[in-house]
Each structure stands twice: as C-alpha cells, then as structure tokens.
Amino acid sequence: MEWEAVIGLEIHTQLATKSKIFSGASTAYGAQPNTQACAVDLGLPGVLPVLNEQAVRMAVTFGLAIGATVCPRSVFARKNYFYPDLPKGYQISQYELPVVEGGRLRIEPEGEDPMVVGITRAHLEEDAGKSLHEDFSGMTGIDLNRAGTPLLEIVSEPEMRSAAQAVAYMKKIHTLVRYLGICDGNMQEGSFRCDANISVRPVGRTAFGTRTEIKNLNSFRFVERALRFEIERQVEILEGGGAVVQETRLYDPARDETRPMRSKEEANDYRYFPDPDLLPLEIPQTLIEAVRDALPELPDAKRERFVSDYALSEYDALALTGSREMADYYEALVAELDGQAKLAANWVMGALSAALNRDGLTIDEGPLGPAALAGLLARVVDDTISGKIAKEVFEAMWAGEGEADQIIEARGLRQITDSSAIEGLIDEIIAASPQQVAQYRSGKTKVLGYFVGQVMKATQGKANPAQVNQLLKSRLDR
Amino acid sequence: MHRLTISQIAAALRGGEFSCVELTTHLLDRIEQMDGRLNSFVTVTREGALAAAADADGRLSRGEAGPLTGIPVAQKDIFCTDGVRTSCASRMLDNFVAPYDATVVERLRTAGCVMLGKTNMDEFAMGSSNETSFYGPVHNPWDLDRVPGGSSGGSAAAVAARLVPAATGTDTGGSIRQPAALCGVSGIKPTYGRVSRWGMIAFASSLDQGGVLARSAEDCALLLGAMAGFDPRDSTSVDREVPDYTAGLERDLSGLRIGLPREYFGEGIDGAVSAVIQEAIEIYRGLGAEMREIGLPNVHLSVPAYYVVAPAECSSNLARYDGVRYGYRCEAPRDLLDLYTRTREEGFGAEVKRRVMIGTYALSAGYFDAYYLKAQQLRRLISEDFRAAFEAVDVIMAPTTPTTAFRLGEKLDDPVTMYLSDINTIAVNLAGLPGMSIPAGLAQGLPVGLQLIGDHFEEPRLLSVAHAFQRETDWHRRTAPGFE
Numbered sequence: 001m002e003w004e005a006v007i008g009l010e011i012h013t014q015l016a017t018k019s020k021i022f023s024g025a026s027t028a029y030g031a032q033p034n035t036q037a038c039a040v041d042l043g044l045p046g047v048l049p050v051l052n053e054q055a056v057r058m059a060v061t062f063g064l065a066i067g068a069t070v071c072p073r074s075v076f077a078r079k080n081y082f083y084p085d086l087p088k089g090y091q092i093s094q095y096e097l098p099v100v101e102g103g104r105l106r107i108e109p110e111g112e113d114p115m116v117v118g119i120t121r122a123h124l125e126e127d128a129g130k131s132l133h134e135d136f137s138g139m140t141g142i143d144l145n146r147a148g149t150p151l152l153e154i155v156s157e158p159e160m161r162s163a164a165q166a167v168a169y170m171k172k173i174h175t176l177v178r179y180l181g182i183c184d185g186n187m188q189e190g191s192f193r194c195d196a197n198i199s200v201r202p203v204g205r206t207a208f209g210t211r212t213e214i215k216n217l218n219s220f221r222f223v224e225r226a227l228r229f230e231i232e233r234q235v236e237i238l239e240g241g242g243a244v245v246q247e248t249r250l251y252d253p254a255r256d257e258t259r260p261m262r263s264k265e266e267a268n269d270y271r272y273f274p275d276p277d278l279l280p281l282e283i284p285q286t287l288i289e290a291v292r293d294a295l296p297e298l299p300d301a302k303r304e305r306f307v308s309d310y311a312l313s314e315y316d317a318l319a320l321t322g323s324r325e326m327a328d329y330y331e332a333l334v335a336e337l338d339g340q341a342k343l344a345a346n347w348v349m350g351a352l353s354a355a356l357n358r359d360g361l362t363i364d365e366g367p368l369g370p371a372a373l374a375g376l377l378a379r380v381v382d383d384t385i386s387g388k389i390a391k392e393v394f395e396a397m398w399a400g401e402g403e404a405d406q407i408i409e410a411r412g413l414r415q416i417t418d419s420s421a422i423e424g425l426i427d428e429i430i431a432a433s434p435q436q437v438a439q440y441r442s443g444k445t446k447v448l449g450y451f452v453g454q455v456m457k458a459t460q461g462k463a464n465p466a467q468v469n470q471l472l473k474s475r476l477d478r
Numbered sequence: 479m480h481r482l483t484i485s486q487i488a489a490a491l492r493g494g495e496f497s498c499v500e501l502t503t504h505l506l507d508r509i510e511q512m513d514g515r516l517n518s519f520v521t522v523t524r525e526g527a528l529a530a531a532a533d534a535d536g537r538l539s540r541g542e543a544g545p546l547t548g549i550p551v552a553q554k555d556i557f558c559t560d561g562v563r564t565s566c567a568s569r570m571l572d573n574f575v576a577p578y579d580a581t582v583v584e585r586l587r588t589a590g591c592v593m594l595g596k597t598n599m600d601e602f603a604m605g606s607s608n609e610t611s612f613y614g615p616v617h618n619p620w621d622l623d624r625v626p627g628g629s630s631g632g633s634a635a636a637v638a639a640r641l642v643p644a645a646t647g648t649d650t651g652g653s654i655r656q657p658a659a660l661c662g663v664s665g666i667k668p669t670y671g672r673v674s675r676w677g678m679i680a681f682a683s684s685l686d687q688g689g690v691l692a693r694s695a696e697d698c699a700l701l702l703g704a705m706a707g708f709d710p711r712d713s714t715s716v717d718r719e720v721p722d723y724t725a726g727l728e729r730d731l732s733g734l735r736i737g738l739p740r741e742y743f744g745e746g747i748d749g750a751v752s753a754v755i756q757e758a759i760e761i762y763r764g765l766g767a768e769m770r771e772i773g774l775p776n777v778h779l780s781v782p783a784y785y786v787v788a789p790a791e792c793s794s795n796l797a798r799y800d801g802v803r804y805g806y807r808c809e810a811p812r813d814l815l816d817l818y819t820r821t822r823e824e825g826f827g828a829e830v831k832r833r834v835m836i837g838t839y840a841l842s843a844g845y846f847d848a849y850y851l852k853a854q855q856l857r858r859l860i861s862e863d864f865r866a867a868f869e870a871v872d873v874i875m876a877p878t879t880p881t882t883a884f885r886l887g888e889k890l891d892d893p894v895t896m897y898l899s900d901i902n903t904i905a906v907n908l909a910g911l912p913g914m915s916i917p918a919g920l921a922q923g924l925p926v927g928l929q930l931i932g933d934h935f936e937e938p939r940l941l942s943v944a945h946a947f948q949r950e951t952d953w954h955r956r957t958a959p960g961f962e
Contacts, residue, residue, distance in 0.1 A: 039578060043798040045571065046558045046580060046677040048712050078794050080841070082818055089797020142802070271841035273850060276683035276791055278713050 001239065002203040005231045006211070007166050007196060008158035011173055012151050013183040014127065014191040015058045021126050021150035022049030022092060029189050037129070037144035043087030048277050051076075055150040058182040059099045059124050060283065060291045062152060065180055065298055066119055068103030070288050074123075076278045079270045084142050085129035093153075095272040098123035099281060105176075106300065109168035117169050118157035125151050146190075152182070158197065158208070163227035167220050170194055174220075175299050179324045187218040194223060199244070200234045209234070210244040214258055217251055226251035230258050302327055310334065310341035319349050325363045329370050336374035340381055347377060351394050367398055376404035384408065385415050386465055416463045419471060422455070425463075426475050429454045440476050448472060479504050480640040481962075484549055484697040487643060491538055491548045498538065498548035502531035502592055505550050509594065509641045512961065516617050518626075518635040520555045521563050522595035530592040537590065546704055547590030552645040554633050555596035556603055557583050557688070558677040566679050567611035567632075568601045570799045570806045570825035580677020581709045582646055582688050589704040594642055598632030601827045602796065603648055603681040605629050606656055606899050607889065610829045615886055618661060619958035620924055624883040627657030633691045634661040639961040644692035644701050648678060650685045651784055652878075652903025655915035658691055659878035659927020662917045664944065664954055665691040666698045669934045670910035671716035673702075674709030680795040682788035683714075685907040694954050695916060695944035699723035702937065721938055729942040732766030737871030739774045742902050748881045750921035755877045758918040758928045761950055762875070770871055774863040779856045780905040785897060786840045786853035787908075793837030799825060832893065861909040868933040873943050876902055878915040878927035902929060912937050916944045917953040925953075 020027055023040035040047045063070040077095035103119035129144035154173060160166045174192060177183035185192045199211035214230060217223045229251075234244050249258040274280075297305070299321055306317035306327075321327045326348065333344045352373065356366050376397060380390045385408060396407045408414060416422060429451060430437055440447045448469070455468045479501050482490065491498055506524055513519050527550070534548035558564045558576035560583075565571045579587070587593070601610045608616040608631025616631040618624040619639040626635040630647030634657035637645050647654040649667035658665030666689050673688040680686060690701040703724065708717040738759070743752070763769060801807035801821030808820035826834070840849035867874060879899060889896040906913040911931055918928035928947070932940040948954050 042803055044577070044804065045564065045566070045574065045679040045798070046576070046675075048676055048714075050711060050713050080794055080797060082797065082800065084800075084802050084814065087798060087803065089800060090794055269843045271794075271838065271843070271846075273790065273794070273841055273846070276714075277680075 020148035063100035066103035093125035094123035332370035581674035600629035627660035662925030742876035754919035789837030882924035
C-alpha cells in the first residue's frame with residue numbers, strides 16, 4: 001500500500017507594529033511581566049478595543065504579496081473560551097469574513113519539483129498572554145505583556161504532501177514576511193509560530209483521512225522531524241488496522257516524537273459572533289493601491305533579477321536574497337565595486353556570513369558596512385593584496401582595527417609583485433632544494449606545490465601567487 | 479435648594495445666593511437622612527464631593543464658571559469612577575475600585591459637576607425593577623413598597639426624591655425610560671453612538687447607551703450636551719457634532735406630526751395609564767400638533783429578539799469576570815475549573831446567571847442561525863418599521879410602560895412577566911433610536927410616563943417636544959410625598 005500525506009500549515013505571525021492591535025500598549029519583547037498590559041489588554045470592566053491601522057496595512061501588504069484578494073469588507077468576531085491568559089474570556093479574531101482570501105506561493109522543496117501552494121486565507125487577531133507553568137511552586141504565572149499583540153494567521157490549503165514541502169512553504173513565508181517588514185520572524189521569541197494539520201491516505205483516494213494537529217513548531221528542523229515522525233506513526237497505525245485519533249499533539253525534540261497534548265479545555269465550541277464593539281473593517285481601494293505602490297521587490301523577483309543583472313548562479317542568487325537586508329547589502333557592495341559581482345558574492349556568502357554567524361549578529365548589526373568591505377575588496381581587485389591576505393585584513397577590520405588601507409599599511413601586507421625580488425627568492429630556494437628540482441625535472445610536476453609553498457613561506461604569504469607560479473615554472477623549465 | 483432646577487441652581491450659585499459647598503452639604507445630609515428608606519445609593523462620596531464643591535466655589539468666585547459648574551450629580555454605579563468603588567451592584571465587583579474614569583464621568587467632571595456618589599441599579603444592568611442588586615432593592619419614593627423600575631432604579635429614585643438634581647443612567651432595553659416613568663422624572667436615552675461607552679461597564683454592547691435622568695427636559699438637555707460627543711476610545715462612537723441641546727427647546731409645535739403606534743396602545747396597557755396618556759395627547763393637540771395613527775407591524779418581535787441578542791452579547795461581555803485579575807474570587811480554589819465555577823456561581827446573582835446561560839445557548843454550535851442570526855434579522859425588520867414611520871411623522875409617542883410601579887417581589891417569580899414590562903421600550907434600543915420618558919400624570923397616586931421616540935440624532939426635537947409639554951403642565955414638578 002502506498003500512502004501519501006496531506007499537510008496544511010497554520011502560521012501565526014506577530015505583526016511588527018509598535019503598539020497592540022486594539023490598544024496603545026507597547027509590543028516590545030522582553031519587558032518585565034505585566035508592564036506592557038494596559039486597561040484594554042487586561043480586560044478591565046468598561047474598556048473597548050480600537051483597531052490599529054498599521055496592523056491592517058501589514059495584512060494588506062501580505063495579501064497583495066501573495067496575489068490574494070484583499071476583502072474590502074471584513075468582520076472581527078469574538079472567539080469565546082475561558083483560560084487565564086485570555087483576559088476578556090474571548091479572543092478578538094476574524095471568522096467568516098477575513099481580511100485576506102486566496103493567494104498562492106511558489107515553493108522549491110528540497111529534492112523535489114517546484115510547486116505552487118494555495119493559501120486559503122489570512123486574518124487579523126489578537127494574541128493571548130503567556131502562561132508560565134514552571135517556577136511558581138505548583139501554580140501558574142500569567143504574563144499579559146503579549147496579550148493584544150497583533151497576529152496575522154496564515155492558513156494554507158492542505159496541498160502539501162511531504163515534510164520537505166511543508167518546510168519549503170514555511171521557509172518561503174518566513175522570508176516573505178521579513179522582506180515585507182511585517183514580521184521579524186523570530187521563532188525563539190515567538191513572533192513566528194507554526195501549527196501543522198496532517199493526515200495520511202492511500203495514494204489515489206480523494207477523501208481525507210483523520211487528521212491530527214501538531215502545535216507550536218518553532219523551528220524548520222522541528223517541523224520536518226515532527227512531520228516525518230507523524231506520517232510514519234499514522235501509517236503504522238493504519239497499516240496495523242487501527243484508526244488515527246483526532247487530537248492535538250506536541251513535538252518533543254528531545255525524543256524526536258509527537259505526543260498527545262495535555263488538554264487544556266474540553267469544549268471547542270467557540271460561539272463565534274461578530275464583535276459589537278468594532279465596526280466592520282472597510283478597506284478603501286485607495287489604501288490598497290497605496291500599499292501596492294509601496295510594496296518592496298519580492299524575493300522571487302529579486303532572485304531572478306540577481307541572476308540576470310549580476311550573472312550569478314541560481315544557488316548564489318538564492319543565498320544572497322535570503323533576506324532583504326543581505327540583498328540590499330550585496331547590491332550596495334557591488335555598486336561600489338563596479339563589475340565584481342562574483343567576487344562580492346563570494347565574500348558576502350563566505351567570510352562575511354561566517355563572521356556574522358560566529359558572533360551571532362544580523363547583517364545590519366555587523367561592524368562592516370558595504371563601503372568598508374568594498375574598500376577591502378578593491379585592494380584584491382587591484383592586486384595590492386592576495387585573496388588569502390585579504391581574509392587576514394578582513395578579520396582585523398572586523399575587530400575594529402581600522403580601514404583596509406590602514407591595516408595593510410600598518411601590517412605591511414602589500415603583495416609582493418616585484419618580479420626581480422621574487423626571482424631572487426626563487427633562485428635561493430632552487431639552489432637549496434636540488435632534490436625537489438631533480439624530481440620536478442624528471443616529470444613530477446606536482447612538486448611545484450612545494451616550491452610555491454616555500455616562496456610563500458619566505459614572503460610571509462605576500463607574494464602574488466599567480467606570479468610565483470608563472471616565474472617558478474619558467475625558472476624550473478629552463 | 480433641593481427643589482431647584484439645574485439652571486436655577488446655576489443662577490443661584492452665580493448670584494451668590496448659596497455656595498456649592500452649602501448646596502452639596504445640604505444634599506449629602508438629605509441623602510443620609512432619607513436614603514435609608516430608598517437604598518438608592520451604593521456609595522456616597524462625601525469627601526470627594528465636598529472637595530469638588532469647594533473647587534467649584536473657587537471657580538465661581540473667579541468668574542470661571544460654566545453652566546454646569548457646581549451642579550451636583552450622581553453616577554449610576556455602572557460608570558467607572560477613578561479611585562471610587564464601581565460595583566455594577568454585583569458581588570462580583572463589590573471590591574473593585576476603578577483605576578480610571580469613564581468618558582461620561584470625565585466630561586461631567588470637566589464641566590464642573592460635583593459627584594455625590596454612585597447609584598444603585600439592577601445587577602450588571604439586567605432587570606426592570608432594581609430588585610436584583612447585591613446591595614438590596616431600591617424603593618420607589620412614591621410608594622416605598624413598590625419598585626422604582628430598572629435597571630437605573632437608584633438614579634431615578636434619587637432624582638425623584640430630590641436627593642440630587644440629576645443622575646446618569648444607562649438604557650439597553652428601557653433602563654432609563656422605564657424607571658423615569660415609574661418614578662415621575664424625565665429621562666433621555668440618546669441615539670446609539672451619541673454618548674461614549676468607554677468606561678461604561680458593558681452589558682449588551684450593541685444596545686447599551688448612557689443618558690440622563692433629571693427633573694425636566696431642560697435639565698436633561700444641559701447634561702446631555704456635556705456628555706455627548708465623539709470619543710476615539712469607543713469605536714462605536716459617532717463622529718458628529720453635538721448641537722446645543724438647550725438652544726431649540728422653545729421651538730413651536732404647530733405642524734408637528736406625532737405618530738401613535740397602535741401596537742403600543744394595545745390591551746396590555748392599564749386603563750388608568752391609558753387615560754393619563756390620552757390626556758397628554760390632547761394637550762399636544764392643543765399645542766398644534768397633528769396626531770396620526772401609525773403601525774409598527776414587527777414590534778411584537780422586539781421582546782423575543784432582544785432576549786436573544788442582549789443575553790448573547792452579555793454572555794460574552796461577562797466572561798472576563800473570572801476571579802483571575804480583579805473582583806470577587808472564591809475562597810481557596812482547588813484548581814482552575816473550581817476557581818471559575820465557584821467564583822462565578824457565588825459572584826453573580828440569579829438573573830445574571832440566567833441571562834448568561836440563555837446567551838451562551840443562543841450562540842452555541844447548531845443554534846446560532848436559529849437564534850442569534852434570526853434575532854439580528856428581526857432587528858433589521860424592526861428598524862425598517864421605524865424608518866418607514868418617520869417618513870410620515872416627526873415624533874412617535876406612546877405610554878412608556880404598560881402599568882405604573884408594581885410591588886416589590888410581585889414579578890420576581892416569573893422572569894418572562896418581568897421581561898414583558900419592557901415591551902414598549904425595547905424596540906427603540908434595537909433600532910438605535912433616541913427615546914425619552916417624561917411625567918405625564920398620576921394614576922392612583924403613582925407616576926405615569928409618556929414616551930417620545932425620535933429618528934436618529936433627533937435629540938433636539940425630542941427635547942423641545944418634551945419641553946413644550948412641561949411648559950403647559952406641572953407633572954414634572956410634582957414630588958413624591960415625604961420627599962418635598
């Protein structure tokens with residue numbers, strides 16, 4: 001029996017507004033508990049919600065970026081349930097009439113063909129607070145700082161058929177929302193949360209099997225592992241003649257398995273009804289057009305442009321457009337270097353990315369801007385230093401020692417390109433290495449490497465490697 | 479001093495006949511002596527009132543006074559008052575001290591009003607007799623064995639007993655107009671969206687509206703003018719200029735077309751009440767108004783529609799009262815479920831629980847379409863009836879209530895009978911229209927109220943029509959025996 005998985009993802013993105021969706025309290029992460037929850041967020045008697053326009057603009061931005069319909073009229077609805085981190089006893093969300101409907105996203109799953117995933121809808125809602133079950137001796141601490149933070153819930157069609165496809169979709173959404181500047185995508189801080197709905201069925205059947213929901217997958221790796229595990233688990237059950245139980249499960253990374261979640265509330269009847277404290281959201285065409293005009297170049301378009309404008313490979317273009325910040329950095333760098341697109345690409349993807357990762361910095365936080373790095377690369381282009389020496393200079397610049405030229409000067413790192421000086425060294429080395437000379441001349445051309453190494457050692461790496469090679473050969477071939 | 483109208487008080491204060499502190503002290507003493515019989519106040523803010531009065535006197539002496547400077551008022555205990563207990567007449571909020579002022583409170587304070595205290599009401603505004611209060615029932619000054627009406631029973635009784643010249647109220651299905659009628663005072667519920675609901679503890683969000691109870695239409699106009707207006711903190715608040723409600727009061731009535739809906743003059747109306755209303759109608763005829771019989775064919779659906787919509791919204795609005803962040807919490811909860819169930823079981827009274835359950839049921843899966851959705855559709859029909867009526871008439875007139883004040887305890891055993899006492903007032907809330915009740919006469923010594931209903935934002939018209947009646951008659955100046 002051949003089985004296929006049917007996967008849909010619900011992604012909750014925290015919108016990067018300064019204040020909450022229905023109140024003016026701050027959304028900044030990391031504050032002391034309950035210091036960023038105003039009367040409205042606390043659900044005090046008599047308070048009322050007022051919609052944050054920025055959140056709406058961000059939802060519209062997303063809708064346009066995925067080619068969806070931005071609904072000119074959508075309605076906020078109350079989702080009613082009791083839980084201590086939900087102050088009003090209901091969450092303001094959208095139910096029958098969401099702000100964004102339809103849309104599609106082209107994804108490139110690893111090891112599989114590219115495909116298009118449909119997006120059913122995206123809607124605005126408020127986040128709940130946090131329940132902290134540890135550290136309170138058998139009680140639970142409630143922090144309402146997060147209560148009221150705007151969320152855009154993005155629901156895909158159940159069109160994914162493998163863990164790889166699910167991960168590719170999640171990554172694409174992650175990149176897109178960061179590109180659009182509507183979400184910082186920080187999964188550790190909870191700004192980007194993914195729930196998966198997954199079922200399996202025999203290949204060829206159109207009816208859906210019983211699905212389980214896997215909650216709060218907060219890394220790409222976890223999504224992949226959790227889905228793989230779950231697919232296997234469900235197939236095993238069905239092949240053994242059993243039935244899959246419809247339930248909510250959590251992924252346990254330590255054991256690499258999914259487990260049923262401790263249920264927090266039994267009834268799931270949310271008794272949705274339109275929130276009478278809020279007017280229907282009417283989005284004028286003028287606002288939609290204004291947002292459309294302000295849309296940044298989207299990741300796919302940018303990638304294609306990098307391939308054509310900079311003659312980069314698909315692979316390089318993909319890496320460089322991984323984030324808008326990196327793409328912008330790269331383009332600024334190339335602009336300063338006039339035609340050295342490939343060199344710039346190598347350095348951004350290589351030394352720069354390595355240093356950023358090592359120090360845990362984002363590209364905007366790094367100590368070297370495009371102009372400074374361009375200053376260094378220009379010296380490679382004009383042969384002042386070799387690529388290898390450039391790496392040394394790079395680290396010195398990174399550590400704050402100064403600009404490229406300063407460091408090259410201070411450390412005396414100029415490449416030795418004076419042919420007669422090199423020839424002089426070569427003569428010395430040849431004289432001191434009769435054995436290797438004999439080996440070379442008898443046909444072992446690989447011994448050239450020994451001579452190159454010796455010259456580089458003698459010059460502390462500063463000799464121009466191309467010249468060294470050329471001069472050695474002409475000397476030895478005599 | 480307690481017999482004066484607001485404009486008379488204002489004139490006296492400006493003229494130096496007495497000070498605000500004197501007036502306030504006099505009323506506070508009156509409350510102390512007489513409110514024991516009525517139970518119309520939950521909290522009396524003596525110190526705060528005297529401080530505000532002294533402040534008002536200062537302003538008056540410096541010539542910085544406005545028309546409401548130094549005017550004593552009471553706030554229905556549904557409005558949040560910063561630093562003062564705001565209980566909604568419920569055990570659930572008996573220990574709740576509001577950390578902010580409702581917009582209504584803020585605006586009246588800024589206008590110079592002096593708050594004497596918070597008035598009693600039906601618990602969470604649910605009731606038509608002020609018998610569901612955690613603090614005990616309010617007694618009607620006209621007959622202490624009878625109800626004052628509800629839910630703004632405390633406000634109506636306090637104004638009727640001249641303990642305060644004016645009080646705020648809220649009206650969701652008649653809770654300003656009905657008690658105004660039963661207590662012989664003037665009350666106005668403005669158009670939905672006219673007065674901000676920020677800080678006004680929610681019962682049924684799409685129906686609640688804040689308003690005034692006072693001793694005359696003119697006094698209502700003065701207070702409404704200060705309370706009304708757009709508030710960015712309330713998304714349902716309407717951004718529309720507030721006219722000077724006192725300006726057009728003297729408007730002539732000739733040519734005024736008054737609609738009399740046959741559905742509101744039906745069999746359920748008490749004979750004595752009917753008689754009083756007929757006389758009032760004659761007075762209007764004498765003033766030049768033209769009477770027309772009209773039909774509001776769907777208003778018989780208003781009580782059923784209301785008793786689905788209002789409980790549904792309230793079941794959601796009252797979910798926040800869970801013992802977690804503020805208000806009542808049961809003793810030693812064993813776990814979360816126990817916390818919720820015992821807090822709400824003990825914190826809420828029977829009528830509140832009844833409505834929360836009805837509302838939860840109406841919204842639940844499988845029943846939403848049959849009840850809530852259907853009720854909202856009926857609402858549209860009712861609004862349509864009024865819209866059509868207002869093409870033919872300028873004002874609609876009817877008895878406010880089918881009977882005069884009933885006895886305490888008389889309707890408690892049968893909630894539906896209680897609900898039917900709102901039959902004439904409820905449709906007005908469903909349609910979001912402004913409505914008033916003014917004293918029209920006495921039947922067996924008990925006040926009878928005349929209801930005036932206007933089209934959206936026609937408060938100036940309503941007030942002038944009410945004022946015209948009050949120029950011709952003196953029912954609004956009569957006082958309950960013992961409270962002169």
